Amino acid sequence: MIGRYRALRKAGLLGINERNVRLVNELNPRRLIRLVDDKRETKRLANAANIPTPELYGVIANPFHMRHLESYLDKPDGVVIKPANGSQGNGIQVLMEPMRGGWRRSNGQRALLEDIRFHVNNILSGMYSLSGQPDVAMFEYRVKFDEIFNPISFGGVPDIRIIVVRGIPAVAMVRLPTAESDGKANLHKGGVGVGLDLVTGKTLSGMQNGKTTDIHPDTANPLRNFSVPHWDTMLEMASKAYDVTGLGYLGADIVLDKTKGPLLLELNARPGLAIQIANRIGIRPLLKATLEADTEGLDALGRVELARKLYRSHVPEPI
Ligand SMILES: Nc1ncnc2c1ncn2[C@@H]1O[C@H](COP(=O)(O)OP(=O)(O)O)[C@@H](O)[C@H]1O
Ligand SMILES: [Mg+2]
Known part of the structure; x- marks a missing residue:
């Protein structure tokens, strides 16, 4: 080798x-x-x-937009959440479909609305952004x-x-x-x-x-x-x-x-x-x-x- x-x-x-x-x-x-x-x-x-x-369903750019969260997640075939300034797959959550009380993640685990809200807040804080600056959470069509x-x-x-x-x-x-x-x-x-x-x-x-x-x-x-x-x-x-x-x-x-x-x-x-x-x-x-x-x-x-x-x-x- x-x-x-x-x-x-x-x-x-x-x-x-x-x-x-x-x-x-x-x-x-x-x-x-x-x-x-x-x-x-x-x-x-x-x-x-x-x-x-992939179609963009919407973005959450500040805590005020958080009121749209549930409507962005309301997709029978799932949705992908990603930081607009992310890289290397960091901060991306692939939600497969709704399951009782939450959404099924691609690893089979369940994400609750609270978990997702927490994750979106982390994205907004810039946790995953290239520059460390505050970021925006995108919600897009989940590719099949x-x-x-x-x-x-x-x-x-x-x-x-x-x-x-x-x-x-x-x-x-x-x-x-x-x-x-x-x-x-x-x-x-x-x-x-x-x-x-x-x-x-x-x-x-x-x-x-x-x-x-x-x-x-x-x-x-x-x-x-x-x-x-x-x-x-x-x-x-x-x-x-x-x-x-x-x-x-x-x-x-x-x-x-x-x-x-x-x-x-x-x-x-x-x-x-x-x-x-x-x-x-x-x-x-x-x-x-x-x-x-x-x-x-x-x-x-x-x-x-x-x-x-x-x-x-x-x-x-x-x-
Ligand atoms: N809309 C989507 N539907 C399904 N999987 C996705 C979607 N967007 C991203 N992914 C998965 O996440 C990976 C990284 O996405 P990408 O948009 O390239 O961001 P990054 O900058 O973090 O590489 C992709 O290779 C794919 O496997
Ligand atoms: Mg990529």
């Missing part, structure tokens, strides 16, 4: 300093980063550009995941992370919730990251808590060879996110709803590099080509086509 990582480093594993200097600082002006640090703003921008997102993911998912919605450089999709992975990750797919919460072949949208190998794995830890099913449905649409949505925000380096988080199709969850202006481990590739050579590619006159679809060419010429076809 260590030999494998050495080989990866040699093959161009991108480090965190290089990411910060060459990608975040150079491609993402601070005023643009602000657009995506607030998930409400991202939703507004996306919807204006016809990129679908597509059955294709049943064998390799546990208790939540998988999300597809696509890294986009200068509007060109470059690398992707699907993140799968586990018993440990409590209804969320974030790697920091114990989700499994599975590399995706950018050209076909097929799953490759996986990793959890920094270690490579080829099976889902809860279902024990093999992770390889699933085709992510609507792959072309997802690539186009991710590429369009560049037109919408101007961010030269971004990570688009997309989920697949059973009936509504692909929905954009959020955009990240400082996406991490674990995606290289999930894909077992170092992205430096691909990145170099992506940074130098001529995109003049190309729209989102044109950039997706270019992305596939660049990827195939820098990443070997999976066996």
